[in-house]
Amino acid sequence: xxxxxxxxxxxxxxxxxxxxxxxxxxxxxxxxxxxxxxxxxxxxxxxxxxxxxxxxxxxxxxxxxxxxxxxxxxxxxxxxxxxxxxxxxxxxxxxxxxxxxxxxxxxxxxxxxxxxxxxxxxx
Amino acid sequence: xxxxxxxxxxxxxxxxxxxxxxxxxxxxxxxxxxxxxxxxxxxxxxxxxxxxxxxxxxxxxxxxxxxxxxxxxxxxxxxxxxxxxxxxxxxxxxxxxxxxxxxxxxxxxxxxxxxxxxxxxxxxxxxxxxxxxxxxxxxxxxxxxxxxxxxxxxxxxxxxxxxxxxxxxxxxxxxxxxxxxxxxxxxxxxxxxxxxx
Numbered sequence: 229x230x231x232x233x234x235x236x237x238x239x240x241x242x243x244x245x246x247x248x249x250x251x252x253x254x255x256x257x258x259x260x261x262x263x264x265x266x267x268x269x270x271x272x273x274x275x276x277x278x279x280x281x282x283x284x285x286x287x288x289x290x291x292x293x294x295x296x297x298x299x300x301x302x303x304x305x306x307x308x309x310x311x312x313x314x315x316x317x318x319x320x321x322x323x324x325x326x327x328x329x330x331x332x333x334x335x336x337x338x339x340x341x342x343x344x345x346x347x348x349x350x351x
Numbered sequence: 352x353x354x355x356x357x358x359x360x361x362x363x364x365x366x367x368x369x370x371x372x373x374x375x376x377x378x379x380x381x382x383x384x385x386x387x388x389x390x391x392x393x394x395x396x397x398x399x400x401x402x403x404x405x406x407x408x409x410x411x412x413x414x415x416x417x418x419x420x421x422x423x424x425x426x427x428x429x430x431x432x433x434x435x436x437x438x439x440x441x442x443x444x445x446x447x448x449x450x451x452x453x454x455x456x457x458x459x460x461x462x463x464x465x466x467x468x469x470x471x472x473x474x475x476x477x478x479x480x481x482x483x484x485x486x487x488x489x490x491x492x493x494x495x496x497x498x499x500x501x502x503x504x505x506x507x508x509x510x511x512x513x514x515x516x517x518x519x520x521x522x523x524x525x526x527x528x529x530x531x532x533x534x535x536x537x538x539x540x541x542x543x544x545x546x547x548x
Binding site: 241 | 360423475529
């Protein structure tokens with residue numbers, strides 16, 4: 229049985245880590261989590277993103293947020309990447325597998341995956 | 352929605368939109384029935400809005416705050432022979448006791464019962480997205496067909512209360528810290544494994 233004492237240990241570890249947190253998160257990843265997004269499978273996509281970002285120790289650089297409906301329900305699950313001053317990248321019909329690939333190639337590698345974006349779908 | 356846990360995730364977000372800082376999700380389950388309650392202390396709904404909220408076509412889309420969430424839950428409940436109830440008190444009427452409670456009842460043995468699905472992911476997703484809100488998740492499972500036999504040996508209770516967690520985590524560690532989320536996931540999964548579910 230998980231005990232609350234384990235949380236106290238997590239807190240201790242975090243307190244030791246705080247000093248290292250200089251660079252504020254500058255990439256924001258937003259997952260559409262309105263009724264349309266959820267029904268289309270956004271929950272596993274979000275969880276895959278959160279897991280992958282944590283696994284690669286990117287939590288200081290990348291924040292994963294949940295957002296509402298942006299009015300393009302037919303393209304859900306939608307994942308938007310906001311990276312500083314760069315143009316927003318909108319990925320559509322994302323799956324957990326695609327989400328992990330986005331973390332690897334785009335968030336880590338710096339190269340957006342053009343074929344998964346809304347631009348590619350509208351051609 | 353393929354799982355009831357997805358309806359729960361969707362409805363709970365309405366509570367957060369309504370500025371609730373406490374969301375209580377309760378499941379009462381027997382061998383043949385499931386009762387769901389989502390209760391918040393948010394700003395509530397006007398009687399007029401409350402009357403129309405289950406109907407997707409009676410709502411104006413101008414606010415974009417309404418839509419298919421409650422109608423889909425209603426459908427999921429009614430197609431098993433169950434139903435939903437809604438109660439709400441507006442903050443402007445009673446700031447101390449305001450909030451909304453939605454309950455839904457299901458017949459589990461009905462052919463059209465949607466399985467609960469991955470409820471642990473739903474709880475973790477809420478904590479991840481809205482870590483400043485407190486959540487009390489309680490799942491009571493009673494063996495047999497009679498609900499409400501609480502406190503007996505036939506009853507298993509699975510629960511997580513973020514208010515208890517916050518006492519220990521203090522202000523330093525948010526609920527959506529990856530280690531904290533993992534702890535919640537492990538804790539709930541262990542409790543479900545022990546309950547034999």
